[in-house]
Amino acid sequence: MSATTLVARPSLGRRSGTLLRRLTANRVTGCALVVVALLVLMAVLAPLIAPYSPTTVDLTHRLEGLSGAHPLGTDEVGRDILSRLIYGARISIGVSVLVVAAAALVGMVLGALAGYFRGWTDHVIMRAVDVILSFPSLILAIALAAALGPSLANAALAIAIVKVPVYARLAYGETLRVRQQLYVRAARTYGIGSGWIIRKHVLPNIRSSIIVQTTLDLGDVILLIATLGFLGLGAQPPSPEWGSMISTGWHYLIDQWWYPTFTGLAIFVTVMSFNLLGDGVSDLLEPTSRD
Amino acid sequence: MLKVVWQRLLMLVLVLACVSIATFLMARVVPGDPAQVIAGPHASHATVEAIRHQLGMDRPLLVQYADYMNGLLHGDLGTSITTRHPVSDDLLAYFPATLELVFYAFLVALVVGIPLAILAAVKRNSVWDYAARVVSLAGLSMPTFWFGLVLILVLYGKFGVLPASGRLSADLPPPPHLTGLYTVDGPLTGYWASFVDAVQHLILPVLALAYVQLAIVVRQLRASMISVLATDYVRTARAAGLSEWTVIIRFGLRNALVPVLTIVGISFGALLGGAVVTETVFGWPGMGNYVVQSIESLDFPAIMGFTIVIAVAYVLINLVVDLINIALNPEIRRGGAS
Amino acid sequence: MPDNTLALDVQDLSLSFQSRTGRIPVLRNVSIDIEPGEIVGLVGESGSGKSVMSLQVARLLPEDAVVVESGDVTVNGISTRAATRRQMTRLRGSEIGFIFQEPMTALSPTMTVGKQLGLAIRRHRGGSRAEVRRQAIAALDEVRIKNPDVVVDQYPFELSGGMRQRVVIALAMVGNPSLLIADEPTTALDVTVQDEILKLIRQLAQDHGMSVLFVSHDLAVVSNLCQRVFVLYAGEIIERGATRQIIDAPAHPYTQALVGALPRLDEARELNPIPGEPPDPRAVEDGCVFAPRCPHRFEPCDLKPPTLDLEAGHRAACWLHAREEAHDAR
Numbered sequence A: 001m002s003a004t005t006l007v008a009r010p011s012l013g014r015r016s017g018t019l020l021r022r023l024t025a026n027r028v029t030g031c032a033l034v035v036v037a038l039l040v041l042m043a044v045l046a047p048l049i050a051p052y053s054p055t056t057v058d059l060t061h062r063l064e065g066l067s068g069a070h071p072l073g074t075d076e077v078g079r080d081i082l083s084r085l086i087y088g089a090r091i092s093i094g095v096s097v098l099v100v101a102a103a104a105l106v107g108m109v110l111g112a113l114a115g116y117f118r119g120w121t122d123h124v125i126m127r128a129v130d131v132i133l134s135f136p137s138l139i140l141a142i143a144l145a146a147a148l149g150p151s152l153a154n155a156a157l158a159i160a161i162v163k164v165p166v167y168a169r170l171a172y173g174e175t176l177r178v179r180q181q182l183y184v185r186a187a188r189t190y191g192i193g194s195g196w197i198i199r200k201h202v203l204p205n206i207r208s209s210i211i212v213q214t215t216l217d218l219g220d221v222i223l224l225i226a227t228l229g230f231l232g233l234g235a236q237p238p239s240p241e242w243g244s245m246i247s248t249g250w251h252y253l254i255d256q257w258w259y260p261t262f263t264g265l266a267i268f269v270t271v272m273s274f275n276l277l278g279d280g281v282s283d284l285l286e287p288t289s290r291d
Numbered sequence B: 001m002l003k004v005v006w007q008r009l010l011m012l013v014l015v016l017a018c019v020s021i022a023t024f025l026m027a028r029v030v031p032g033d034p035a036q037v038i039a040g041p042h043a044s045h046a047t048v049e050a051i052r053h054q055l056g057m058d059r060p061l062l063v064q065y066a067d068y069m070n071g072l073l074h075g076d077l078g079t080s081i082t083t084r085h086p087v088s089d090d091l092l093a094y095f096p097a098t099l100e101l102v103f104y105a106f107l108v109a110l111v112v113g114i115p116l117a118i119l120a121a122v123k124r125n126s127v128w129d130y131a132a133r134v135v136s137l138a139g140l141s142m143p144t145f146w147f148g149l150v151l152i153l154v155l156y157g158k159f160g161v162l163p164a165s166g167r168l169s170a171d172l173p174p175p176p177h178l179t180g181l182y183t184v185d186g187p188l189t190g191y192w193a194s195f196v197d198a199v200q201h202l203i204l205p206v207l208a209l210a211y212v213q214l215a216i217v218v219r220q221l222r223a224s225m226i227s228v229l230a231t232d233y234v235r236t237a238r239a240a241g242l243s244e245w246t247v248i249i250r251f252g253l254r255n256a257l258v259p260v261l262t263i264v265g266i267s268f269g270a271l272l273g274g275a276v277v278t279e280t281v282f283g284w285p286g287m288g289n290y291v292v293q294s295i296e297s298l299d300f301p302a303i304m305g306f307t308i309v310i311a312v313a314y315v316l317i318n319l320v321v322d323l324i325n326i327a328l329n330p331e332i333r334r335g336g337a338s
Numbered sequence C: 001m002p003d004n005t006l007a008l009d010v011q012d013l014s015l016s017f018q019s020r021t022g023r024i025p026v027l028r029n030v031s032i033d034i035e036p037g038e039i040v041g042l043v044g045e046s047g048s049g050k051s052v053m054s055l056q057v058a059r060l061l062p063e064d065a066v067v068v069e070s071g072d073v074t075v076n077g078i079s080t081r082a083a084t085r086r087q088m089t090r091l092r093g094s095e096i097g098f099i100f101q102e103p104m105t106a107l108s109p110t111m112t113v114g115k116q117l118g119l120a121i122r123r124h125r126g127g128s129r130a131e132v133r134r135q136a137i138a139a140l141d142e143v144r145i146k147n148p149d150v151v152v153d154q155y156p157f158e159l160s161g162g163m164r165q166r167v168v169i170a171l172a173m174v175g176n177p178s179l180l181i182a183d184e185p186t187t188a189l190d191v192t193v194q195d196e197i198l199k200l201i202r203q204l205a206q207d208h209g210m211s212v213l214f215v216s217h218d219l220a221v222v223s224n225l226c227q228r229v230f231v232l233y234a235g236e237i238i239e240r241g242a243t244r245q246i247i248d249a250p251a252h253p254y255t256q257a258l259v260g261a262l263p264r265l266d267e268a269r270e271l272n273p274i275p276g277e278p279p280d281p282r283a284v285e286d287g288c289v290f291a292p293r294c295p296h297r298f299e300p301c302d303l304k305p306p307t308l309d310l311e312a313g314h315r316a317a318c319w320l321h322a323r324e325e326a327h328d329a330r
Helices: A019-025 A025-043 A081-117 A117-133 A138-149 A153-177 A182-189 A195-229 A242-252 A258-285 B002-029 B034-039 B045-054 B062-071 B087-122 B127-141 B144-158 B184-190 B192-229 B234-239 B244-281 B287-296 B301-329 B330-334 C050-057 C085-094 C114-125 C129-142 C161-173 C192-208 C219-225 C245-247 C253-261 C318-329
Strands: C010-019 C021-034 C037-043 C066-075 C096-099 C181-182 C211-216 C228-232 C236-242 C308-311 C314-316
Touching: A019 A025, A019 C037, A025 A081, A081 A117, A081 A153, A081 A195, A081 A242, A081 A258, A117 A153, A117 B002, A138 A153, A138 A195, A138 B244, A138 B301, A138 C314, A153 A195, A195 A242, A195 A258, A195 B127, A195 B144, A242 A258, A242 B144, A258 B127, A258 B144, B002 B287, B002 B301, B034 B244, B045 B287, B087 B127, B087 B184, B087 B192, B087 B244, B087 B287, B127 B192, B144 B192, B144 B244, B184 B192, B192 B244, B234 B244, B234 C085, B234 C096, B234 C161, B244 B301, B244 C245, B287 B301, B287 C211, B301 C219, B330 C096, B330 C219, C010 C050, C021 C037, C021 C050, C021 C066, C021 C211, C021 C236, C037 C050, C037 C219, C050 C066, C050 C181, C050 C211, C050 C228, C085 C114, C096 C161, C096 C219, C114 C129, C114 C314, C129 C161, C161 C192, C181 C192, C192 C211, C211 C219, C219 C228, C219 C245, C228 C245, C236 C245, C236 C253, C245 C253
Parallel strands: C037 C211, C037 C228, C096 C181, C181 C211
Antiparallel strands: C010 C021, C010 C066, C228 C236, C236 C314, C308 C314
16 A cells, blocks of 8 residues: 555546546646637638638738738738638648548558458568657658658658557557457357457457547647648648748748747647647546656 | 567668668659759750669669669668769768757756656646646647747847857868767867857757657656655655655666656657757758758658668667666566566 | 653544545544553554554655644654654654565565665665675574575565565664554465564564554454554544453454454354444544444444543543443442
8 A cells, every 4th residue: 555545535526427527627638628629610610710811922911020900920922821820720630630540540450450360461560560660750751751742642641651550559459469358269260250359349448548549649740740841741832731831931030030930839839739638638548647 | 688689680670671672662663753853854865864774773673672782781872863972971971960969959858857857756736847747748749840940039039149050150160070079079179169169059959959858758757756756665765764865866766767768769769850850940961951951852862861871770779778778677687576 | 762751652643634625534633652662553444544643653644645633643752743854754764664564566676675775774874885785684684584695686576575575674674763663564475474574573573672563454463463452443542452451351342343353263153244334534423433333332422432441551432331430430
């Protein structure tokens, strides 16, 4: 009995309650949830909210500072920065969700296949996973994106590939474990399909791990998209993707500081909210002694 | 113990095989014909063919691959399309700058991060604890390139205290090349003015790069320390009347480091990746900058050469981490519990 | 130090835990006294607060979660409530030795047994490296570990639970404490090893003139080892006395139930577990704390019973005996 268990705080009554309520019980996580919801809303309603079109060029108002007409100024071809940031949220958040979903799906399928059928399938898939994990994520993403050609789609693909291994390993480990259970062996002798077994027994067990991992990955993927954009490998100009905005904007850092600064701030705030939310979710589903 | 080393080396071989095949295929398959690029847009078909023959690109694929692998094993990473030098020469030239940057960033991350994490864990819910949590959250959420830009904006643009690009001011000579690391060569050869200038140029890029690493170290170590400080053996140490310092460091930190080490090894990847962006932002003449420029000019041999070198470095770093882990963990060494 | 100083004097200690929802009383008006050289037992079921009591003597509970409402704990005349952190650190090891319940996790996994003992030896006695090592081996020998010169270089995971517990005891003895607190030291051990450890504790107490506070839920073990016993229920001392008195003539119904549940070799009986559960510390009602479970409950029990003297040194907090007293007085 350690000293801290003696001082363990009494449980706050029922541990049930909707997911929402449990999330918002922690003030910080509740805040993060609100911000994320607002960002998503902003992205979805972009055409309604943004004061200008993100692509309208106006060379008479280049590189203007903060003003009533342009609350965040204009860029080097006169486009309203605020509007571009709002539209940029669509790209960052939308693509991130797609990438994480794809990586999780593909990863789980591959991992489950490898764990279930063993043999060659196992070797090939899990070695490939190991190879991917032998690289620093950003560097591999850069190499892949460069090889495929600079575009948002290729960057998304590159990032998805980099993110697959974690999910593959999760599914692999659980599939191996489940496979050995007596009831699975019995089911197989009855000829029950492997797909059914995987769905029914493997997936529910790893559900919370997957949820934790995806929420943590969402923020990271947004960062990766922006970084690749900054390096010229992701979305290309004139797309209002935040990273590529900075790839042109940073040349104006000293004199028109608001241009790259606010864009980067958008990335920062978005990623931080997702990370905070992710932390809250992961605390809820897999409580550790973090606190 | 040897098993771990063996596994790592096997992985290295596998990784190299994959990367080399990928590199090879990409250079031959991807749209954008290097021969065309070299020849220029107005060259005749015959000229392009001649160049292609010169590059050996008209031989069978397998022969080309064998040739490539042979070169690889001898350290030949191909020739850069833009600089016309062997890629290995280019990388070697730019390596010291990157090494200096990465080394100091890692050092700063540890020197600041470890004490902060310990303070946060020992004094829960104090100002240190909140600072640690904020710092690590921000560091994990912040794009490194943006942080670098903000540092430049404030400390160079607004206050003018530190330089924003390059390793040295234009008017100062670099110290004679012994290691290529200005902070080592400078003192060794007495080029003190250059040394001081080099240090000044290092400050901002190191800060920008170190921050993410710092965030990771603080986050992991704080959690690990909190967990360890709640264990029975820490309580035993306190009950025996040992000083707080001994308890926290020799019973606490010593045990908390073990799980953190693996994470730190993996986080080195973030450090290397961050180096690429940091060098770009600060005009730092290192390997990261080299690869970014290679990307812009579609210089595939250079890009892939860089990737191979980084892959090797990363595997070796993790191997070192594994060895340190073994050294720190007596259970592995002595073969498990009785 | 004057000879009549108690090794341990818990004076009317009331202690609560500070939680997010308020304060939870854990110990209420607890008084325990131990003379130099005595072995005293503290008996209680889990949740009674006995571990909290023992930890509080050495102030090993997280300071920000614990509130001492009233009372004090003095060790060899030194007040632990008034002591600063640094003074407490000095007290630990030199005046107070502690043995914990779970030996498997009680030692640092990354340091050899000799290193951990050595740190304590250097702290309390000092000496050169060779000298410290010699003393570590001697310490291991004193707790009857075979081949101490080999064990001194081993890691805890290489030792069995019983051996680890001996190391913990050796560690506790390094500073030659005047009071040894043993919190369920044998509960997690095999029965055969239990006996050896208990004998070891008795021997060490004798050899060093040391007092022992032996905390346990097992009245049988306590009656074997201890000269006097305090019975703790729901944070209150409900009976105290010499071991003989407690076992032969338990006065409080709770103690009677505990004694009744002792397995005996001379007569066959049913095990009689006490019905009900200890009260939730957050919802303590007025009156006798055992009343809800007491088979002898009657009207006065709605008021808190005073502690009544029965015979020399034997006291119980129960209205049943007040009636007898009143009866005797007539």
